[in-house]
Amino acid sequence: MSRAPYPSPFEPATVSAESLVAVLRASGEPTRLRILALLAAGDLTVKDLTAILGQSQPRISRHLKLLTEAGLVDRFPEGSWVYYRPSVDATVATVVGALLCVLDSQDPAVVRDRERFDAVKAEHAARTEAYFSAHAAQWAELRSLHVAEDRVEAAIREAVGERRIEAMLDLGTGTGRMLTLLADRYERAVGIDASHGMLQIARAEIDRAGVAQARVQQGDVHALPGPRDAFDLVTIHQVLHYLDEPTRALREAARVLRPGGRLLIVDFAPHDLEFLREAHAHRRLGFSHGEITRALEQAGLELVSVTDLAASPRAGAPAAELTVTLWLARDRRVVLADTRTSEFA
Secondary structure, eight states, X not given: OOOOSSOOOOOOOXXXXXXXXXXXXXXXXXXXXXXXXXXXXXXXXXXXXXXXXXXXXXXXXXXXXXXXXXXSEEEEEETTEEEEEEOXXXXXXXXXXHHHHTSOTTOHHHHHHHHHHHHHHHHHHHHHHHHHHHHHHHHHHHHTTBSOHHHHHHXXXXXXXXXXXXXXXEETOTXXXXXXXXXXXXXXXXXXXXXXXXXXXXXXXXXXHTOXXXXXXXXXXXXXXXXXXXXXXXXXXXXXXXXXXXXXXXXXXXXTEEEEEEEEEEEEOOOOOTHHHHHHOOSSSOOOHHHHHHHHHHTTEEEEEEEEEOOOOOTTOOSSOBOEEEEEEEEOSOOOSOOOOOOOO
C-alpha cells in the first residue's frame, strides 16, 4: 500500500491498550475513516464534508458527533458555522496518524474524496479572490501610504531570525499572511481572528500556499482561549491600531509566551491621518516607542529591538506618510527545562 496523500503532523507517543482500542473502535467505519483523512488535510465544515462525501447532512453530522465524543475530532464554532479538525491529543494523534499512513492513496473512495476536497478548496479560493477584488481599491489606498510590503516582510523575517520555533501564534491573523510568510520557520502555528470572513480568507490563503502545519480559529485577542506558556513566538501584525484596549491584548500575548519566548509587534508610528478612523476603522493613530515599551514592561516583557521603516518619498504621495515600526520583545523568564504546553486545542 502507498502512503495516503494527507499531511500527518502528529508526533509519536506510546498508547495504552485501552486507548488504542477506543480509537480503533471510533474510527473503524469507512465514512468516519474517510472523514479523518480529509480533516488531516484541512479544516472542514459539515457542508464541506457533505459535498465531498456525497452523503446527507444528518448522516455526516452523526459521524462527526461520534468522532467528537470519542475525542478523535475537535469542533470550533465560528459564528453560525462549526469547523472540525483532528484532535491534538498525543495518544489519539499517534493512532490516527498511523492509520492514515497506511491508507492506500489509490483506493477509489480516497481518490474521489481528494478530488472533491480539491474542488471544495478551489471554490473557497474563488470566493476569496472575489472578496479581494471587491476591496482592492480600499486596501490599495492604505498600502500607498506606507513603506512597501516587501520591505516590511523582509524586516519581519530578519527580526524573527533562524531560531527554531516549535509553536507560533498570530493574533488578529486577518488574511493569514504571517502564517504563510513564516511557514518555513515554525513546526506548527495557530492564527486567531474575531472575523469569520477573514478566517475564510486565511484558510484559502494557507491552502493556496500549501502550509499544512498551520490552523486558524475564531477568538478574542483580549481573552485568548489557550493555556499560558504555550508559544515560542507570538506575532501581532497591524492589529493594535484597531483595538480599544491594545495593552490588554499585549498582556494576553505575554501570558501565552513560554519562558524566553518572543513577541513581535508590527504597527504604525504616531501620525495625524485622521481620515483613517472613518475610512479604515482605525481606533489609534499609531504608537510611540515609549508607549509600546511601557506596555511591554507592564506585561512582564523585555524590549529587545525597535526598527522604524519610513516610507520613501514618492511622486503624488501624501505629504504625511506612515512609518511602520517593528518592536521585538522577549519573556524575561529563563528556560530551565524543556516543559512544553500544547497550543490551543
